[in-house]
Amino acid sequence: MRPFRAHRSTAALGAGALAAALLLTACGSSGSAGSKDAADGKVTITVDLFGTFGFKESGLYDEYMKLHPEVTVKQTDTQDEGQYWQALQTKLAGGGGLADIQGLEVGRVAGVLQKQADKFVDLKTLGITNEDLVAWKGAAVKTADGKVLxxxxxxxxxxxxxxxDLFKAAGLPTDRTELAAKxxxxxxxxxxGKQYAAKAEAGNAWTDSAAGMFTAEVGQQKVRYADESGKAVYDSNxxxxxxxxxxxxxxxxGLSAKLPQWTPEWxxxxxxxxxxxxxxxxxxxGYIKGQAGDAAKGKWDIAAGPGKTGNWGGSYLAVPKTSKHQKEAAELIKWLTAKEQQATLFTKQGSFPSSTGAQASIKAVKDPYFNDAPIGEIFSESAANMPAQVLGTDDGVVGKAFTDALGEVERTNTAPDAxxxxxxxxxxxxNGS
Structure with a gap:
């Protein structure tokens, strides 16, 4: 997930029923979240995230605060996950400056379980079990002794x-099904891409970066950077x-625009x-909508990708043990990750739910911004084919090293072997070795 300016999209089929269901759920979930240690009965829950999880942009915080007038939610965020992670490590080491809720990227959680489990609250003690999630998603944050982090x-x-529009100008087809086959x-x-490059206008590349393609292709592998035993295999896989x-x-x-992802030029x-x-x-x-803006509505479309599968990213919400509002933070987390709210996030911005209940409800969603692309259908098929990836403790470090090196190939003409x-x-x- 990355930052973007929110644009509301609607489901072309079943939107009214989904909205009604969400409203009923919201009205039925207004239990108390008041902080007992706040003198005036009010509590401020701080949330620190990377990129854009979409809670603020889709109005979920506002909805929660209406349901819980004694609660104020304040969020901070960092665009680049790498910078966020470094700052989080400093705070965890020093024990200060942590929010009540911290985001964790999927590539980091194996390391957290093995090295920092003592820094976070066992959410199972606060009523969060991840039972509604696809199995591997919940298993990834469960310790050997059963704690849910x-x-x-x-x-x-x-x-x-x-x-x-760029495809048409280069004489390529634009039909989703035809492209998915090609x-x-x-x-x-x-x-x-070579066909496109032969006829495209100068300055219009086939894709943004080698890093993007590499990350997507590696994301289709069950075993990527470490095997089931934890042994590093990034150099031999x-x-x-x-x-x-x-x-x-x-x-x-010559098919890359050579643009470093998450930068201003990108x-x-x-x-x-x-x-x-x-x-x-x-x-x-959601990122495309925010960066391309309203003027690009209808110019973008979506088709199933190579192999019709893969997994790139995904996140978790955790509560540091330093939080003074652990119960209230857990109640907010439980509501934000409930199937109804996960469905809302997909409908409004495209964040695909890890909740199996939410997945069942969004298969008919289409996105007007992308020419009414059947995003529910396309991403549901990809998710169904998705391998249960083996997560290594250093996946984040390894992935960054590869994408940085591909940037060298693109922008400094470094030979691939070097x-x-x-x-x-x-x-x-x-890794200190």
Whole structure:
């Protein structure tokens, strides 16, 4: 999930029924969340997140505060998850400055379980069990002795987002089904990219970056950077090596706009048409809307991606033991991650639910911004095919090392073999070896 300016979208089918269900649920969930240690009976719950989880943008905080007038929710957020994580580590080490609720990215949770479990509250003691989540999502934040350290929010099933206007200008088809067939494999995606590059206007690349393609392709692997025993395999895994080869071929063929993701120049490129396709986990929908703006409505569309599967991202909400409002924070978390609110987040911004109950309710959702693309259907199929990924303790470090190295290939003309070695060296340095 990343930051974006919120745009409301509606389901083309069943929107009224969904809205009514959400209203009934909200009206029936107005139990007390008052803080006993607040002199005036009021409590402020602080929330610190990375990117955009969408709670504020979709109005969920406002709805919760109406249901609980004694509660005020205040959120801070950092655009780049890496910067957020570094700041969180400093706060955890020092024991100060932590919010009542902290976000955790899926690539970090294995490390949290093994190294920092004592820093977070066992949410099971506060009524959160993750029982409604897809099995692997809940299992990822459960310790060996049964503690639940985080509540699941979204997952990141993958697709491809593309610019229909740029495709038309380059003489490519724009039909979702036809495109999904043409790029059913990553090689097919590269081949179509060459056709685009041959006729596209100068300055309009096939995709934003090699890093985006690499992350999406690796996200289709059950075993990525560590195996089931915890052994590091990032340097030998054939799936990782294939993704690296494909990403560097993308650069060699001149198909990348060479834009570092999450940077100002990348953000600007959404509205200026610097690239025609984007590896697109569900949460990217909201990001595109925010960066491309209303003027691009109808220019973007979505089709099933290579392999019709993959998982990129997804998050959790956790309560540090330093919180003075653990009960109230857990009550807010339980409401935000309930199936009704997860369905709202998908309908309004595209954050695909990890709740099985919410998943069942959003399959008919379409998004007008993307030419009424059947996002519920596309991302549900991707999620159904999604492997239960093995999460390593250093997945975040390893992933960043690879994407940084691909940036070297793109922007400094570093040879792929040399960049691969740089990635290996940086991983070892980060791990102190």
């Amino acid at each position: 985080g509540a699941g929010t979204d997952i990141g099933p993958e697709a491809i987002c593309y610019r229909t 790029w059913s494999t990553w090689q097919g995606y590269l081949d179509l 054939p799936g990782v090596k294939t993704a690296w080869a494909d990403a560097t071929k993308l650069v060699a063929d 953000n600007k490129a959404f509205s200026t048409g610097k690239f025609a396709t984007l590896s697109c986990p569900a949460w990217m929908i 960049a691969w070695k740089h990635a290996m060296d940086n991983i070892k340095k980060a």
